[in-house]
Amino acid sequence: MASRSAEAAKETSDLIESSVAKTRNGTKIAEKTAGALGEILNNAGKVSDLVKEIASASHEQAVGFSQVNQELAQIDRVTQQNTVNAEESASASEVLSTQAIQLQSLLNRFKLKGQTKH
Structure with missing residues (x-):
């Protein structure tokens, strides 16, 4: 019985040592996992900040x-108004030119003293 007790005690001791080793290993894995999760959380915060900056x-x-679109629309309006003004100026110039020719024709009918008629 003493040898069975010793054997059982050894098995119990082996099981305890195995459990302690597994617990240590589990603790290391848990610490690594916690570190990785901390990094993920930190990087998620950085990504969130970058997304905010992009937005x-x-x-x-x-x-x-x-x-820019508003300014281009304003330039377009000014250009259109300039075109209208240029067309109106050209039309007025034609009218003035015609009137100048008519006035010249009327003035040619008159003879000033000391001037011969053309």
Whole structure:
């Protein structure tokens, strides 16, 4: 019986040592897992910050594009108005040119003293 007790005590001791070793190994794995999860959490925060920066930059670009579009629309309106003004000026120039020719024709009918008629 003493030898069976000794054998049982040895088996119990072996089981305890095995359990302690497995517990240590489990603790190391848990620590590594906790470290990895901490890194993941930290990186997730960094990714979140980057996404916020991208969103902010995209908003700024959208505002910039909107301003550019407004300015281009203003340039288009001014260009169209300039075209209308140029056409009106050309038309007025034609009218003035015709009137100048008519006035010259009327003035040619008159003779000033000391001047011969053309």
